[in-house]
Amino acid sequence: MQPEPKRFKDLEEAIDGVVESYDEGKAIDNLESAALPNKRAVIEAFAHLEHVLFMGFYSKRSLNRDNLRHTVAEHMYAAHQLLVTQIERALHYDRWMGRTQQVKPAGSGEEVVLGLLSQIPDLRRKLDLDVRAAYEGDPAARNIEDIVFSYPSIQAITAYRVAHELCRAGVPMIPRIITEHAHSATGIDISPGARIGESFFIDHGTGVVIGETAVLGNGVKLYQNVTLGALSVPKRDEDDGRQRHPTLEDGVTIYSGATILGGETVIGAGSVVGGNVWLVRSVPPGSKVFGRPKGGD
Amino acid sequence: MQPEPKRFKDLEEAIDGVVESYDEGKAIDNLESAALPNKRAVIEAFAHLEHVLFMGFYSKRSLNRDNLRHTVAEHMYAAHQLLVTQIERALHYDRWMGRTQQVKPAGSGEEVVLGLLSQIPDLRRKLDLDVRAAYEGDPAARNIEDIVFSYPSIQAITAYRVAHELCRAGVPMIPRIITEHAHSATGIDISPGARIGESFFIDHGTGVVIGETAVLGNGVKLYQNVTLGALSVPKRDEDDGRQRHPTLEDGVTIYSGATILGGETVIGAGSVVGGNVWLVRSVPPGSKVFGRPKGGD
């Protein structure tokens, strides 16, 4: 039995109130924002790319050399169409908002998407190294399959690597939608702007934050709750493109809960930073940085 | 090819075992709990409210002044019907359980929902301020659109602000379903009972916990992994409504990993609490509270 809506008059008045609240200048979005990208479509496109990146793990179909191309094509065509549409909407919106300095011309969405799709073999190579890094880095990992199926690390890094390509191509909004989607699923928050080398692994992952201008070398390994953040908050209009987040050289390991801040902070190659350490200055290669244990002394 | 279930007899026995486990007194839920609210319906109702709160960002339709009212009405009617039904179920269940002291009379669900819906313009105004706070507070924020689409902060605060209204109206179960849904998506755990002022921003957000009796002024800013918790656990039957969680006055900033505990703890206006700080006492307005850096000394 449905609720008997005895006071539809009140409901209609509430609706009027909402409509009025959309009068210009009053609130968050004016109606023109309807031309914005569709979040769900972006995420659907990303899901097609995940299929193509890890075909054997996602395919419901029995695959072999002969029907592989057809299956790849299905997802590539779908991703292509969704992404071109959404990227064009994002570019169109930025132009409409008068954000003209960096915005690409209409129609460049297709070029961007074809660029991304042509990089998939290289992305597959990189993700293969990330999976191997997880296998090497986690003694509890019994096999490659667990990692691809279940490790938040791989889910978050896959989203980052795709989003980063779009970010580099100058696409607004879409990269962030992709990484925040992975953030929601994994608790790992990687800015699409960060630059991250190969063979990257994050164990457990919840609470990890990697800022927009962070730079990570190859073979870096992080644990849960690690923050690679900014020291101070520069005013936006003074933003001169300076690096605000730290640099981690090759082979650095950061244990859980550590916080490393500042654009001039460089963690030298092969260093190890202990759990819960708070670090705002550079350390030379090969350093071991541990805080004092807090319990029982 | 489906599995050949050779031992359906065993399966039938397993079913019998489960059925027996529902004999009264044995386990978690007796069957009457079937009259409980439906979690999925509550979340669907909340999704309709999100549409209405950020129309331009969710609408698949091209919007303008003329068809706006129709689109608003679609979501308002849907939210109305779903919420009235679910709230009535929650109230009915509480009455059936003999929780009579605070429970509203049958049929009051409609009044509650109309109350909530009539507050939407004000919620939109508040969320507008929260979005602006995010824009001001995050130097990496390039535009308003990224924030509404992607920032966990906005998703969690929207859920909190809606749930808080239902909580204030005395609705059981439903507010918590809404905030825990956002908790699952964002890692941000805000109790619907907390009182939070305007222009609120949480950067990154994963691991933030804001307790039931916490009080936050305007312009508060939190980073990931901040806990605003209780110092000790009072016995329920001694619960006299005292504030168990801290108060943050206007303009307070708390950096990542800080823990602030206790109902008598007041962080004075404009104070800044550093990362990983553990704080169980009040500090005057304008304080800067930092722990000693733990690494490299």
Next chain:
Amino acid sequence: MQPEPKRFKDLEEAIDGVVESYDEGKAIDNLESAALPNKRAVIEAFAHLEHVLFMGFYSKRSLNRDNLRHTVAEHMYAAHQLLVTQIERALHYDRWMGRTQQVKPAGSGEEVVLGLLSQIPDLRRKLDLDVRAAYEGDPAARNIEDIVFSYPSIQAITAYRVAHELCRAGVPMIPRIITEHAHSATGIDISPGARIGESFFIDHGTGVVIGETAVLGNGVKLYQNVTLGALSVPKRDEDDGRQRHPTLEDGVTIYSGATILGGETVIGAGSVVGGNVWLVRSVPPGSKVFGRPKGGD
């Protein structure tokens, strides 16, 4: 209007590139991995088990003694079919990969599933105790319903308890898919291999990590961001089954952000470990371990 794909030739070339990247040895998965379990099917099976475990909370139907059996049977049959298929695929894959030492024979999936299903009454009894522990442990818990509907703790523990049974039965891949699904929803990362006693409660939960060989007694209570981890990373080929993660005896409470590491670390019964404490050695029963407050001194 769909995007006019002017450069399908480029798209077709990109597809060719992806197909080539699947040539053997080049990347993560070869095509035979198509015989792997289907992640979505595993999660669907788990959802059926959740229905059976908390019937009154999930059923859309009005339940009573008479139709209960039919409703239970619906979910048991569905879970049975899905799980047998997926477990057989996982076992088949492991055999195909030559991981012969521990792998169960073909057809044993049915036995495993019937074993799991016959344990459901006992799982229901344990989860009942977990729900009561949450009710006792959280002063903000107003009723049992909030806990079952909304507490991440219950969602994560339910997944763990089911996955643990499959893990004990020697099933590969599937247990991890189940616990990582809950990890994604709750931010709580419990290894299916951990051994956890009765009446377990995790408050808030985001960021909790419980390692593969951790052992927890009855009545343990954890807060958010607690890590029960390994001290050092043994080489896989030296893995002799030793315990790498700590033991928490009955009645231990660990506050938020604490880190306890090492397989020889034993936290004695009834001990309390304070927030953010870092602990790598055993403490006797009844200990209170707190770090020094970091702010304001």
Next chain:
Amino acid sequence: MQPEPKRFKDLEEAIDGVVESYDEGKAIDNLESAALPNKRAVIEAFAHLEHVLFMGFYSKRSLNRDNLRHTVAEHMYAAHQLLVTQIERALHYDRWMGRTQQVKPAGSGEEVVLGLLSQIPDLRRKLDLDVRAAYEGDPAARNIEDIVFSYPSIQAITAYRVAHELCRAGVPMIPRIITEHAHSATGIDISPGARIGESFFIDHGTGVVIGETAVLGNGVKLYQNVTLGALSVPKRDEDDGRQRHPTLEDGVTIYSGATILGGETVIGAGSVVGGNVWLVRSVPPGSKVFGRPKGGD
């Protein structure tokens, strides 16, 4: 790109026009008719009965003695719930309309449905005979499977036999919805009120009409476009329950396009009526009734 609705004002006016047309007395249905049965739900219930009647032909699941009961129960429960609800709505509506003379009391829907469901074994027996009659009667029938899968005859007779039981139980509206659904799919229009014996077959079937008070014995066979109709149209208020449509005794065959009219018309046992014959009077058993060929003389 969606159509730009430039003239929403006109659309809103059109909506106002429609709303006004629902003012009482103006048109077909007043709003109270919203309490009518839901046609789609009735047809869904009938589909569940078709499953139960021809289990092996509809089941997607591999069936055997052991899981048969579960599969039967699934469809029986679903049909039960749908039918009870819809029949109660139909009875409620009739009472509300003041059609009191024949209407069953509230709550009798359940009794009716249980009555129908308990007759399913007998319906299965009768449909078995109808299938055999089709096999015997159609020399092109190669096997039983073609008949059950594909013959419009079986689809129409199944609907009739179910609807007839509901009709006999005094249920309004629902029987007609079921037979007209089959009419739409097969072109065979059998009134739920007709009385039809066993081993009934209709070849091809399109255009067959069997009136409300027609009486057919066992072993009757019809071809396409046969009408068993009324001679004249009595005034409704003079309707004294007299038979208005013909009687066909056992073993009668009627070829395509023949028309037989009148409640006093009896076609004697074993008679054959030729194609396109127009018959308004009785014929004795064993008659052969043919018109003159029209072509070529």
Next chain:
Amino acid sequence: MQPEPKRFKDLEEAIDGVVESYDEGKAIDNLESAALPNKRAVIEAFAHLEHVLFMGFYSKRSLNRDNLRHTVAEHMYAAHQLLVTQIERALHYDRWMGRTQQVKPAGSGEEVVLGLLSQIPDLRRKLDLDVRAAYEGDPAARNIEDIVFSYPSIQAITAYRVAHELCRAGVPMIPRIITEHAHSATGIDISPGARIGESFFIDHGTGVVIGETAVLGNGVKLYQNVTLGALSVPKRDEDDGRQRHPTLEDGVTIYSGATILGGETVIGAGSVVGGNVWLVRSVPPGSKVFGRPKGGD
């Protein structure tokens, strides 16, 4: 287990064959026909109109004066958007094909749809009369509800009346899609071009054919298998708009299987034409035209 496609090479060759068959001039459709209307969208739009025409019979929602407008608006907006898009595609296609003489200008789709929607109150009035004609004309009709729910007559006439309006407005393709959809469901084939008066009823209906230029007065009643057809087939290029199908004046009744042919054939008011009669010339008002009975003489 899916079929092992051993011969994908053959399948790929078959695909090549099909692609080649689309080379211009070879077969039915060239690829530009992709800009044609979408049949499914047209039928969906018509379903929305059926809702609005018989609100109380289709609504799943409990309706009353207060929420009626919202429910009407939902279907009107949906029908509007679907129809404008599809009509524009049909008009665009006709212009593209160079069928310039009758084709409306681009953008006139909206005008046509608003015209149709503003006529809905009048269509409701006419359909009300058609329903009453069915009630008067069929002694087996027990109530209005059976007629609206189940009579093929009403389904076919509703489709005709809507399609006729679009036909009169010069819309190509769409009207025929609507009437053929009803033809498929009812076996009643009414050309959208026919002109049919008020209070029209078709009993049983299967096999009825009403040609493009037929003219029917008020109160006409047809039985199943009646044909109102053309005598001879004029060459298309000689088509001078002459009436090719018969005229039935007010109150004419035609019994089942009768065939009436020719544009100059006029059946005078109040005439009755008997079953299976073949008629190619006019008869005066009040005529009774019967063939000789074919059986038993």
Next chain:
Amino acid sequence: MQPEPKRFKDLEEAIDGVVESYDEGKAIDNLESAALPNKRAVIEAFAHLEHVLFMGFYSKRSLNRDNLRHTVAEHMYAAHQLLVTQIERALHYDRWMGRTQQVKPAGSGEEVVLGLLSQIPDLRRKLDLDVRAAYEGDPAARNIEDIVFSYPSIQAITAYRVAHELCRAGVPMIPRIITEHAHSATGIDISPGARIGESFFIDHGTGVVIGETAVLGNGVKLYQNVTLGALSVPKRDEDDGRQRHPTLEDGVTIYSGATILGGETVIGAGSVVGGNVWLVRSVPPGSKVFGRPKGGD
């Protein structure tokens, strides 16, 4: 509110009754018939073929030379997989039933399907001629699009032409499922065994029956309600493959309601048979066969 099922005991008893009715020998289908083809899957496969046969009319995507192949491949792959599975099931069932004389060996389903798919270009050529025949034969046809979209003739002939190929390849059950599906939608009943030439057209179509051994030349045109049937019903075991249905030579036209019976009946080339004529003997080429008009003499 769901119906309160007060008498579940009765329902459970009814279920027991149904289960018992499946005891062997009692009724229509024994449980092994669960291995039968799935009707819905067959119809879905046919829908994919319709897409490929009339690409431009069904595609939702904007098509051009470049993406055509991908779109064709999508449907070909889908049809291939569905058909191979269903045909194998049909063949398996026939072998299991011991119908060994004509049954193809296991695994031949793939060969059959590839054969069918490789004939699609030729089927497209034939359907093109059928569409043209409709355009030439119906003066009301304004354009090709109406015919492909809406004419029942094309829908029925497409199903026949596909089913006939499968029939010729010796596939059981599936061809009939396809033609009866079209019969249900169009009222046109063409046996998959009939042999029909090119440029075939059926106007209106409802009630047309074309028997299993009928032979039709090129350019044949039928109207609604035409029967091409058998004179007498031979006993099945005497069935020696003789032709039981008539032959229509090239260019024959048969008007509505005519009935032509008998395997030795040959309608000579170019003959015209008038409406309602009943014909059981051959006529020479060029004959005009009309009955006497029945009305008004």
